[in-house]
Amino acid sequence: MKTKFKIRHAACLIASTLMAGVAKAESPLEKALAQPGAKPTIPVTQVKEGFSKQFIDQANASFGNFHMQMGGDHALYYAVNMSKYIPAELAMPHGEVSVLKRNIDESLNDLTFTMGDGTESVSLNDYIHDEKTRVQGIMILKGGEVVYEAYPGMHPSDTHVWASVSKSAVGTILTMLEVEGKVDMSKPITEYVPELKGTKWDSVIMLDAMNMASGLDISENAANTLNPNSVFQRMLSADFNVENAQGVIEDEMKVLRDVESLEGEPSGKFARYSSTITKVLGVAIENITQQPFTQVFEDRIWSKVGARASAQINLSPAGHALAYGLFNSRLDDLARYGLLFTPSWNKVSEEQVVSQQVLEKMQKGGNHEAYLAGDFTDHSWVKAAFGKDMPIYNTHQWDAAWEDGALFKHGNLYQNLYVDPERDVVGVAFSTSPVYLTPDLIPGYLREAAKQLSDQ
Structure with a gap:
């Protein structure tokens, strides 16, 4: 797949090391990419087929934050096995599993949108199966029902790292x-x-x-x-x-x-x-509540969505939740979380977890001038995916908010959470994609899907 967009800035953890034109001879980036398993040479479908013991042994020996962020072959294994490497607490589901009804809209396979450079994207189906995008799972819901889902590079039962999508939970709880x-x-x-x-x-x-x-x-x-x-x-x-x-x-x-x-x-x-x-x-939340972050997250959110499995939250050596990037869950459970921000919250919860007052504070709490003056609009996915439909600001740990109230959070290696309360649409996606391969266009597809689904 070709794109005219140049990577200028990555917006999660240490992904900004992969900016075009930054690396020099003997740079940390070049050294990192020279390590076995740091480059993407195998397809994302390998996750479903499984890994050899030799591959796993090599991944075990190579694990590290910087190596993980390369998005290479080893990252495919790390992304679905993070709690093997970093201690984790479990936010447990409570009660019965909430049912996500399917009402699949096959026309979404043909979905396209106008990219930031004014050209038309390829179809959604072509995009998620392109070897360069390395999309592993995607789900779109309208009115609380699943209208689109695909798992090109993972099993539906796999857990996957949220990366910075987890920041949305920090902002919501606060x-x-x-x-x-x-x-x-x-x-x-x-x-x-x-x-x-x-x-x-x-x-x-x-x-x-x-x-x-x-x-x-x-x-x-x-x-x-x-x-x-x-x-x-x-x-x-x-x-x-x-x-x-x-x-x-x-x-x-x-x-x-x-x-x-x-x-x-x-x-x-x-x-x-x-x-x-x-x-x-995240530390502030623990101090205010006098509880571990994972317990707060379980009590206030995870226990109320009818999750199918626990959420794994990795911990620092001091025991603080790594809430800026290391949550892990199933894709459908991330979608259940997303529904809490929409009118269809009652499809997964017996109570309105995210009140209208909380939602509006997040929707209206940004600063347009600070947003334009800072670096958020430099992110490659913002320019590529939204073009003329730019967000008005970042807000309360969300990367993007629009005039219509939609919120979006991006994560390194291209994780996605889009919630659109007005249109009652949620979109989520997991990937393991290095930022230097291609900008992430999934945000643009999710935004366009919300618009088209609301017009039907």
């Missing part, structure tokens, strides 16, 4: 706590994470943290990603329990105390993507 009067979004984040008091975090209010406009040097740009001494990279090393550039395993919270402010960027003025912010917000 908004719930705000509505309940347990969080004041105008207060400094250190009011709720006192472990960071006396640092530059004191200048960041909760609302700015929710919208990733901290004014701190923690964005996932090329400079921070390629610098092993950046707070961002040191945080990842600490969370994955590996040595930093100096050969030391650091304390994750002490690393976060070393942040510096960006010159000329006060809090709230520039939205810059940062998993580091979500890390701190």
